[in-house]
Amino acid sequence: MTDTLPDRSASDLVLVVDDVPDNLSVLHDALDEAGYTVLVATNGEGAIQRAVQAVPDIVLLDAMMPGMDGFEVARQLKARPETAHIPIIFMTGLTETEHVVAAYRAGGVDYVTKPIRPQEVLARMTVHMQSARQARQARNALDAFGHATMAIHADDALTAGKAVWQTPLARELMQRYFDAPVGQVPEDVLAWLRSQADGDPKPLTVTREAKQLVLSLQQRTTDDDWLVVMREVSDAAVVQALLQAFRLTMKEAEVLYWVAKGKTNRDIGDILGSSPATVKKHLEHVFEKLGVETRNAAASLAIGKVRLLA
Incomplete structure (x- = not known):
């Protein structure tokens, strides 16, 4: 099995997993004719390796294979952040309710029964790939904002x-x-x-x-x-505004910011990596520069000067 990644610039990538060569051949030919780029794996370990390496757009997964079965493959792919988003369609000859439920619980979005009918597989793939693509675009848009x-x-x-x-x-x-x-x-x-x-x-x-x-x-x-x-x-912009408004040092401005946020000296020390005693010394300098005597007065002056704190 080569480690070379396929060129996916012109087509969607499908990973087909089945331990029966005839099934792989039928699906590979149908997918290739439909314009897809196809990867194949004949066992569970190979399927996970291929999926992690190439991150296909969809996986067609045989449910029953020797060794690691398709249900475990699906669970492992869904547990990995880099492959969790990939839709998985199970291929199975098992149509009992318990097996169908197991397929969905393992992370499958759909299943098709054997013997495989390529046109049915293609139709189901189109729907699930479109949904996955829209979901991925929506998530990327959220990150962009x-x-x-x-x-x-x-x-x-x-x-x-x-x-x-x-x-x-x-x-x-x-x-x-x-x-x-x-x-x-x-x-x-x-x-x-x-x-x-x-x-x-x-x-x-x-x-x-x-x-x-x-x-x-x-x-x-x-x-x-x-x-x-x-x-x-x-909060860097707010700290900078306090620094300039009251002619404070950077540490004094940071202390004043957190005082205005209602933090204690111990809290501020934890945030800034200083001891409470050091925070207290900075705060004394802040009181002097602001012309106040209490924390509440300093906080009130800071909030009134820099509305971003409100």
């Missing part, structure tokens, strides 16, 4: 959570602010989601140095998933 988005299954908000899907920006922010493994929803976020089940949703704000990540809960999706939108807020 700075609104990283993540979907979490409702049941997972009550137990250990994994994201159903995340935009690339959402994955980056979750790793940066929570140091969370890819696809894993940290307990802080799950606890926040549980608290939003009743009443008006309230955002979750996480602070890292001079930046904040604001998580907002949107309406449920059609699949009854939680839809979480993340927005990173940079």
Whole structure:
């Protein structure tokens, strides 16, 4: 099996997985004639390797194979962030309800029964690829506007959570602010989601140095998933405005900013990497320059001077 990636500039890429050569031959010929670029794999391990390497637009997956069966292949592909978005159509001779349910639970979007009818497969592929493409474009558009988005299954908000899907920006922010493994929803976020089940949703704000990540809960999706939108807020411009307005040093402006946000000296020390005693010394200089004697007075003056803090 070659490691050379196919040229996909002119056609969609389909990965066909089946341990029966005759089935592969029939599908390969039909897909090739329809203008698709085709990759094949004859076992589960090869299917995962090919999918990770080439990231196909769709996977046609045999359910029953020796060794790793198609259900396990689907579960592993859906667990990987780089392949989770790929629609999977199962090919199976098993039509009992339990096997159909197993196919959907493993992450399949559809199934076709054997013997394979190529025209039926092509018709189903077209529908699911179009839906996947539209979903991918919508997620990319959200990232382009700075609104990283993540979907979490409702049941997972009550137990250990994994994201159903995340935009690339959402994955980056979750790793940066929570140091969370890819696809894993940290307990802080799950606890926040549980608290939003009743009443008006309230955002979750996480602070890292001079930046904040604001998580907002949107309406449920059609699949009854939680839809979480993340927005990173940079406070650098506000700190700079305070620095200039009151002729402060950078550290003094940062301390004043967090005082106006209602943080204690210990909180500010944790944020800025300083001791509470150092924060207190900076705050004394701030009081002197602002001509005030209390935290409330300093905060009020800062908020009145820089409306962005309000």
